[in-house]
Amino acid sequence: MNKRALILAIAVLTAGPALAADPATIDWSKIPAVKVPLFYPGQSSYEWLRSDAHKGASKETQRGDACLSCHDEDDAEKDIGNKLVQGGALEPTPVKGKNGFVELSVQAAYDARNAYFRYQWKTHGKAGIEYPYYRFDGKEWKVYGGPRLDKAVQEGKQPPIYEDRLSMMLDDGKVPGFAEQGCWLTCHDGERDLKSATKEEVAANAAMQAYKKTDVRKYLPETRTNPSDWKTGKSVEEIAKIKAAGGFADLIQWRAHRSNPVGLADDGYVLEWRNFDSGKKMFDSNLDKDTKQPKFMYDAKKFGAKAATAKQVGKKESFLIKGKNAVPFDPKAGWKEGDMLPRYVLTKDVEGSAGDNKATGSWKKGMWTVVLTRPLGLTNDDDKTLKDGGIYHVGFAVHDDNITTRGHQVSFVRTLGLGAKADIQAVMLP
Template identity: 40%
Template structure:
């Protein structure tokens, strides 16, 4: 165990010391940072995203939240009371959180967004400076030590001293079907009992209907909407409705879209997750754009790099900081089956593998992204009508939709991200919304 700790410390120190914001441009998608939009003609929307701490849906709707005493609280949005207070809220919430002390995490970050559309697509561009002086190119890295493969790193929330994790840019969208989402946005999906928020035990979760071992097969609680529980407010993670009732909610469109660009697990193939939140945070139907490259039962990788394509079979520490070197494993592009004889002790492989998705889960397959001089630029290109109303929110020109944006920066996940207050986006100049998408074609 001592050697494992030393290895992860060495990796983190190399990353921190060797990279600066003056490093040459690193293109996440191998030259595919392109767009059908002339962004110079699209207004910039500046937003401050803040650290949400332990704030949950049940707290927001409880007497502990003074906002509940205000007239017409049920119809007020978070922005009605807190617009312009994001930086202060973030600083307040991070003050008593351990990440402020051990990892120097800021309470908020500034970001710029632009929204555009044509008759077929919605485009969302996000730009922000990274907390770390390098892009998150790695996720669940594995190292060979004394002939044994071990997963190293982890996110800053669980491993604040030697984290290795990816960055993310996420969009949560509703079309007005989910009660309270327009007012409280992504907080509707955050509840006590979830990971890092009064975590429910694996034993208790496994025993639950619908999401436990006899249902989805889960052993933790992740994002969910209150309509999927028999009690809407309070500590309700274990109070699930029946599968039949949840299926009806899905059929009625009472779920929210969740699309996540991941700097390690989707960016190398120009993709993003396509999922949704209902009784759990789930993927759309079909083949996801990434999967494990580690056989946990056998304790070995499934693939390594194809040397005839990349020039190497595995990674050395120096490769982590060489941004001219592509280190993503992409199935069928630069991979070959794992061969132990080709790997040296002390070398690394990615624990996850990028791949071409399929079905509804692969709708987001034209996502452009780059990291240059300490700044990310990510451009979502999302069909207004994906043809999958059972998984996605179907949008149209002239419509108004409720949004929440999250950025996972500085090798953090779960509640350790940054979020906007919920806001509305009107698609097209003749629509309504706090933000209007610019029609470009």
């Protein structure tokens, strides 16, 4: 046992539960900050990387070369992002005014109980703390608002509304190719906004029926018999074996609307699909599938009204939180055309593996600062275990400016070390 591990072991035995640091008291000025460049990827999917369209690099990608082995020059990410965001073969529906580059500052620390991550980035526009609503049109509750890549938003038929997000994808060496190509292993033709598969194609696919999924989302190549074809999914039993062997990528997402108000970040993983961890997460749909009406409305005494309005979008916090300002929906409450309620209701009462991560975010002078806390030593079958001395491969993504899916900025792979040499080195707290 090395000296650092011995210190931690003694501390655990002698100090008890109080050992965990309060993230709010960590002196981040003493923790090194690593600047990670993020860029707009357009539709540069796993399939595109291996096609002739990826000029001069398709063969290298197919044999498993690292993205950074080619894109190693200064400002490579900035040049790529600023080009792709303008439109072209990889971006058939460019978003007017969208930025192609973001610099993400990453700091990491840990103690005997937890790992702590601090992220900072400047947003392209105001903080996105809202999610599309349900709006009453006099007869029915219909979705109001959407991300800027949506056709209805680009045509001016819906207003741009979407939450900001910060994501970290992590692997411990058990996902083939992740160390070299990272997030691109998970992005495939067929996904939403990536040469999307139709509902009919998904419904007719045996594998997707077995997975009980109605659309295509992120997946790892190992889960398909043909890694480049979402239709060729392996059996549920084969997927279970891959998961049991740790062949999944952890996906941690902080969400400005659906997790930040309750001090959490959701926990998920990518395998045959983009899955949530087991248990009860912090947000749930606010639509009753049977009645086609909301499940909860605002407590008028606490929110000021039973519903929001379009005039309040961007001007008043719209979070709907159980135990704080949410009450059961009353269909006889005199609903009028234009009344709006959030599409998701939040709760602090998370359960199981889905509730592992705590996080707080604040937006000031155009910059988000997000601090994430993740326990060390997790043994859940849907988590990667962080531990002292461990080295991991990570990829980051930021969604802002009322956008989602491929409209984010992403990083090439970096290494993360807890007390070990890496691109991002987590510092052991005193």
